[in-house]
Amino acid sequence: MSGIWTGVRERVLALREAPGAANVFGASWGKSGHGFELRPPLAEADLLAAERVWGATFPEEYRGFLLEVGAGGAGPDYGLFPMKPPSAEKAASGAGQPPRIFWPAAVMELLDAHEEAAPHRDAYPDDDAYLAAFRAWDQRDDELRDELTDGALYLGHQGCAYYTLLAVTGPERGTVWDDVQAVGEGVVPIQRPGKDRLTFGEWYLGWLERAERQAWAEGES
Template sequence: MANVWVGVRERVLALRTAPGMRNVFGAVWGEDLGHRFELLPPLTQAELEQAERERGVRLPEEYRSFLLEVGAGGAGPDYGIFPLRPGTTSDKTPAEPRDEPFRPEVAALFEQHREDEPARDDFASDEDFAHAYLAWDARDDELREELFTGTIHLSEQGCGYYTVLAVTGPEAGTLWDDVRALGEGIAPKRHTGTGRLTFAQWYLDWLAYAERKAWEPTAGK
């Protein structure tokens, strides 16, 4: 996707003065909250490489080029893009990617594990139940961490849901939903209902929506 980000920073910043900017979800809420179509400055090549060294991984190309050409965080889908800069952990990543691959198959293991939660009625004594539950709970913590190995959390959707970018493994560059708030694990985002959604598709789809909402003739009336 050569030149995919040409003019995108300017288009986003122009929405700061659009009459219907408040109609775009996540742009403005509360007294002074929301991304308000502001963007952090882009990273320099040196800053990007330092951030990658800190995480032990080369980021997917679409996201990489976004950080270099559009901004290091700010306006975007949901409540905006979490900042990613060297020397910080503000990208909300629960575990550093390093070189371990993202494994979506862990989601099925996690779902099965949740179904296998011990019940008191299945044990002869409180002691046996407590022992089994402690082991189950420890494995639950392990699987929750494994779910997001090799990912970066990009944005908060609200109500405890997040958008996640796979940065390692065969799925690198694709987007996923963190749905632990539903008692589940991680699920792929789909593009046009079928194929995996990539970072550029996700961001540009949002920008087209934001421009429609913010610049429509009745916006702000």
């Protein structure tokens, strides 16, 4: 472990008492806000079982978070999805196919070409022929959109059908991405000034620092 998670769980939980905690985006949202709560950390055996089922070893920073900070809960936007230990039956069977390589640029090229090849009614002799072609095209579109996030793990949601992904396989492994397919932009890396990629640790700790500034500032004179 790199040691980056030392004291992080305590810092997050302390924000429950901060005077401005409710002002941090995602912390208080009806019954769905994360409220700066964290699930208990995973035991090593449970993490290994989850990886066997998922089909890959998780990036080191994310593994450390699950083992030292928590298996979900408070985090950027509306928090982190829980990483639950698999059932004993599923863990024993090692169910789950190994994920494909996360390579969004290649899949987005295929999607762009596929969009250009969308069938047009005037190219077909009748409605039945057009509908058959469109259904085949639409099925392939769904397949490509599924492939777009192969090899990535969904970390959480941002609202409005936007999600955050963690690349688990491939050359982008360990970096975090926005799934913005809802507005037709595919998946794009999360960035900050001067850096075109963020690791899971940079993404989470950056959020925590911002949340601390905002949540505790209200109590300052």
